Amino acid sequence: MAENVSLHHKVIILGSGPAGLTAALYAARANLAPLVIEGMRPGGQLTITTDVENFPGFPEGIMGPELMERMKQQAERFGARFEFIAVSKVNLEQQPFVITDDSESHTADALIIATGAESKWLGLESEQKLIGYGVSSCATCDGFFFQDKEVVVVGGGDAALEEANFLSRFATKVTLIHRRDQLRASKILQDRARKNEKIHFLWDTVIEEVYGEPTADKGVTGVRLRNLKTSEVSDFPCDGVFVAIGHVPNTVVFHGQLDTDESGYLLTVSGSTKTKIPGVFACGDAVDKVYRQAITAAGTGCMAAIDAEKFLESQK
Numbered sequence: 001m002a003e004n005v006s007l008h009h010k011v012i013i014l015g016s017g018p019a020g021l022t023a024a025l026y027a028a029r030a031n032l033a034p035l036v037i038e039g040m041r042p043g044g045q046l047t048i049t050t051d052v053e054n055f056p057g058f059p060e061g062i063m064g065p066e067l068m069e070r071m072k073q074q075a076e077r078f079g080a081r082f083e084f085i086a087v088s089k090v091n092l093e094q095q096p097f098v099i100t101d102d103s104e105s106h107t108a109d110a111l112i113i114a115t116g117a118e119s120k121w122l123g124l125e126s127e128q129k130l131i132g133y134g135v136s137s138c139a140t141c142d143g144f145f146f147q148d149k150e151v152v153v154v155g156g157g158d159a160a161l162e163e164a165n166f167l168s169r170f171a172t173k174v175t176l177i178h179r180r181d182q183l184r185a186s187k188i189l190q191d192r193a194r195k196n197e198k199i200h201f202l203w204d205t206v207i208e209e210v211y212g213e214p215t216a217d218k219g220v221t222g223v224r225l226r227n228l229k230t231s232e233v234s235d236f237p238c239d240g241v242f243v244a245i246g247h248v249p250n251t252v253v254f255h256g257q258l259d260t261d262e263s264g265y266l267l268t269v270s271g272s273t274k275t276k277i278p279g280v281f282a283c284g285d286a287v288d289k290v291y292r293q294a295i296t297a298a299g300t301g302c303m304a305a306i307d308a309e310k311f312l313e314s315q316k
Helices: 018-029 044-048 064-077 125-129 139-146 158-167 187-195 294-315
Strands: 005-014 035-037 081-083 089-091 097-100 104-113 117-119 150-154 173-177 199-202 205-213 219-227 233-237 240-243 247-249 280-282
Touching: 005 018, 005 097, 005 294, 018 035, 018 044, 018 064, 018 104, 018 294, 035 104, 044 064, 064 081, 104 294, 125 205, 139 158, 139 240, 150 158, 158 173, 158 187, 173 205, 219 240, 280 294
Parallel strands: 005 035, 005 104, 035 081, 104 280, 150 173, 150 240, 173 199
Antiparallel strands: 089 097, 097 104, 117 247, 205 219, 219 233
């Protein structure tokens, strides 16, 4: 193992999705020369998204990876620096803060956390292959692409029913697949879904495989189902699969140092991106479990950079 070397920065940004890149842009324009630690998935979840049609400024739409690359280039233009570092430890108990990997430590006067959240998936190889080609975890992002098509939604909680209701605006049929025989969602959402003529239910059922090809002209064609009570296996044709079984915020490294809710999302002071530790700010999907959109993440990234700039100014 190489000798541990310490490198100091005014601002370090953890994460390089829409929140992290927007924070980098604003911090760089404020002459703070931020270091962006890109994380295990540079560009965040948008790098596995094909067409993005709901980000302002792109009337014809844009591919997710291209949007992230443009945002990165814009931040680099003003002096933001990027490194791919596997962070093993973050120490927020001392000032400056210390971010450590196997070979070196980086210290920062201000830290912006934009580590995002990961969708929970079914764990199928075929599912992973078709993400962005009919498999999605965001109806708000992708529902429009399923006009007059048939889709399935996996899950039984509030998120699944919200997805199903939203998708019914576009799809001709929405089938909700749940591994149990009753829903966990709130009663008002259950009532709304049951009254929706487009929404149908398959109980005690799981998806064992997703059929299709990862190409723009083909995509998802169906799923293989198994009934957990009868063990009966059947094929079910559909054009899209929406997995709505929850999200996991990438915040484990901060547990015990920052306040989180019961699901692990970081808590901030109302109306700001400030955490309980002065100089530490949080934004994007590591905080937001409600909207989870690229544009809302970018907005909070802007807020975090401005909050960090004001904090550093106050320290002078």
